[in-house]
Amino acid sequence: MIRIMNLCRNWRGFSLKDINLEIKKGEYFIILGPTGAGKTLLLETIAGFHLPDSGSIYIDDRDVTFLPPEKRKIGFVYQDFMLFPHKNVFENIAFGLKIKGEKNIEKQVKKIAELLGVENLLHRYPKTLSGGEKQRVSIARALIIKPKILLMDEPLSALDAVTQKKVREELRRIHNETGITTLHVTHNHEEALILGEKIGIMNKGEIIQVGTPQEVFRKPKTEFIANFVGVENLFSGTAENKGDITEIRIDDLILYSTAKKKGRVKVSIRPEDIIISKEKMRSSARNVFPGKITDIEDRGAITKFSIECGVPFVVVITRESFFDLKLNIGSEVYLYFKAGNVHLF
DSSP states (O other), rough: OOEEEEEEEEETEEEEEEEEEETTTTEEEEEOOOTTTHHHHHHHOOOOOOHHSSEEEEEEEEEEEEOOGGGGGGGEEEOOOOOOOOHHHHHHHHHHHHHHHOOHHHHHHHHHHHHTTTTGGGGGGGGGOOOHHHHHHHHHHHHHTOOOOOOOOOOOTSSOOHHHHHHHHHHHHHHHHHEEEEEEEEHHHHHHHHSSSSSEEEETTEEEEEEHOOOHSSSSSSHHHHHHHHHOOEEEEEEEEEEEEEEEEEETEEEEEEOOOOOOEEEEEEGGGOOEEEOOOOOSSEEEEEEEEEEEEEEETEEEEESSSSSSSEEEHHHHHHHTOOOOOOOOOEEEGGGGGGGOO
């Protein structure tokens, strides 16, 4: 559906560097990266607001690299809504249809307004709307022109946490109902995990890893990605293959992994993949270590532990499990995690 090949673009001292990306028809694709990674510049280049210095952009096997934005059949949603303040909701949604000279505008507006749940707001003006309502109107305006692709630039970042959750649910529902190919850029991990069927990690103008949420968050390719997606248990060690298993020495600790690497490696283990117990128990996990809790951090639904086992580990468990285990700073515990959850790169 979208194919980007060797795309480069210099812009005010920043550049997109040799971007190669493929997004399938009907896919919800997330570009995830920190502020300043080049996410918005990439999105606007795909939309045609900037022309590349080199490379190609294809939509439906059609080369659109140098086509103007209005001929690319793209809907664009910005983080700050970009609604016309002097037009009511009906007029904002209908704007694209009027530009195209379409008929039956009222019928189409009512249909898309019902899909987005804003049918009772059509007479209202943007200044009277909440942030969530404004974003729904913005999405309705983008969808009503029947684009082949929906591009969204940090669409939830201007919203409070409760409204973000509601609009995330709406985005997922709308995508399921319309099947529209969607490219959504964000720096928010939760958005990426909940909405993304595929995720591309971006940094300093480059796409550095593409995969499913499971692949990107559990098998990062670089130390930057591991840190950015919140692995937290990130170590340097020396790996040696021992048959079907790999032994990794980290100081005086030996970890076991099913990954096949040797020599100097980086090791990552997600905090939620580690089981914590007050007593030693039978387990199929290859990695079992005694340790002592050095810090406890209450994060609402989860509790985060720092545990010293010769090297420092971070573990997260549910709040309910925390109260069941009756753990305190200084408690002696055992950590368990499977060799398959020890990622090497």
